[in-house]
Amino acid sequence: QQQVRQSPQSLTVWEGETAILNCSYENSAFDYFPWYQQFPGEGPALLIAIRSVSDKKEDGGFTIFFNKREKNLSLHIKDSQPGDSATYFCAASVTGFASALTFGSGTKVIVLP
Amino acid sequence: EAAVTQSPRNKVAVTGGKVTLSCNQTNNHNNMYWYRQDTGHGLRLIHYSYGAGSTEKGDIPDGYKASRPSQENFSLILELATPSQTSVYFCASGELGGQDTQYFGPGTRLLVL
Numbered sequence: 001q002q003q004v005r006q007s008p009q010s011l012t013v014w015e016g017e018t019a020i021l022n023c024s025y026e027n028s029a030f031d032y033f034p035w036y037q038q039f040p041g042e043g044p045a046l047l048i049a050i051r052s053v054s055d056k057k058e059d060g061g062f063t064i065f066f067n068k069r070e071k072n073l074s075l076h077i078k079d080s081q082p083g084d085s086a087t088y089f090c091a092a093s094v095t096g097f098a099s100a101l102t103f104g105s106g107t108k109v110i111v112l113p
Numbered sequence: 114e115a116a117v118t119q120s121p122r123n124k125v126a127v128t129g130g131k132v133t134l135s136c137n138q139t140n141n142h143n144n145m146y147w148y149r150q151d152t153g154h155g156l157r158l159i160h161y162s163y164g165a166g167s168t169e170k171g172d173i174p175d176g177y178k179a180s181r182p183s184q185e186n187f188s189l190i191l192e193l194a195t196p197s198q199t200s201v202y203f204c205a206s207g208e209l210g211g212q213d214t215q216y217f218g219p220g221t222r223l224l225v226l
Contacts, residue, residue, distance in 0.1 A: 006155075034214075043117075043203050043217030044156070089155055100146065100171065101215065105155040 003027055004092050006104035014112050019077040021107045023090035026071070030092040033066065034101070035075050038087045047088070048075070080111045116140065117218035119204050125224045132191040134221050136204030144207045145187040146215065147171070147179060149200040156203065162187055194225045 003026045013019045023033070034049035050057040050064045050073070057064045061078040077084055090104040116139045126132045138145065143164045148156040158171030160179035168179040176198060178190040191198055201222050207215040 004155075041219075043205070043219050045217065046214045100158055100161055102158075102172075103148075103156040105153055 003030075003102050004090055004104040006090050006107050008107060009105070010108040010110070012110045012112060013080050015081060017080055019080050019084070019109050019111070021075040021077075021088055021090070021109070022072065023074065023104055024070075024072040025092050027092070027094070027102075028071065029094045030102075031095050032093045033064070033073055034091050035062075035064065036089045036091060036103075038089065038106075044089055077109070080109075082111045082113050085109060085111045117204055117206055117216050119202075119218040119221050121221060122219065123222045125226065126191075126194045127226055128195060130194050132194050132198075132223065132225075134189040134191075134202055134204075134223070136187045136189075136218060137185050138187075138204075138206040138216070139185065140206050140216060141184065142206035142208050142216075143184075145181065146205045146207070147177075147187070147189045148203045148205065149173070149198075150203060150220070151200050159189065159202075196225045199223060199225045 005024050007022045031052040035047045036044035037047040038044040048059045048062045055066050063076045066073040087106045087108045089106045091101040093101050118137050120135045146161040147159045150156050157173050159177050162168050162181040165183050180188045201220050203220050204218040205215040207213050
């Protein structure tokens with residue numbers, strides 16, 4: 001059973017457009033949701049994260065919108081640039097020393113110039 | 114900046130052979146993780162560790178062992194490699210369970226023939 005689901009699997013946008021990536025989860029106990037960005041041939045790197053006490057988090061051109069009741073969240077990439085072309089992973093965890101991240105399957109974003 | 118290195122970067126193994134993947138971190142983080150990445154599955158947690166001498170099973174531990182001989186080093190061992198273990202393996206380190214940034218290595222591409 002996949003606890004964290006992402007859609008779409010891939011997304012192509014033009015430079016300057018807003019890319020919207022979706023994520024939903026099963027476990028109501030999840031309270032921390034980071035998004036990781038991965039370029040080809042590299043390991044993932046933390047992009048932005050939100051805790052369940054918040055409904056929005058912004059960092060530069062990246063914004064997370066979080067809906068606790070619906071158990072979903074989205075990542076908006078505003079004014080997309082070709083350099084934003086990468087695979088984005090939504091992840092989730094439960095507060096506690098023993099917790100580890102559960103990752104979604106990723107969304108591949110291509111930004112065309 | 115956080116530094117996680119992995120060796121080898123590429124490995125070809127034969128079915129039934131023993132494979133050891135190594136990871137080193139210079140961040141002095143307590144927690145270390147091993148993931149595998151396959152198309153359509155994102156990153157799946159194999160084993161993790163809270164510190165030297167400890168190893169814990171993740172979501173998909175079958176067919177894998179782990180060893181944490183020191184704070185800096187964390188190894189993943191495939192005693193009897195199978196073609197289904199062909200994948201890209203990532204090591205990561207982090208400070209506070211799933212609630213803090215995980216720093217990933219560059220990955221090891223393993224092909225089991």
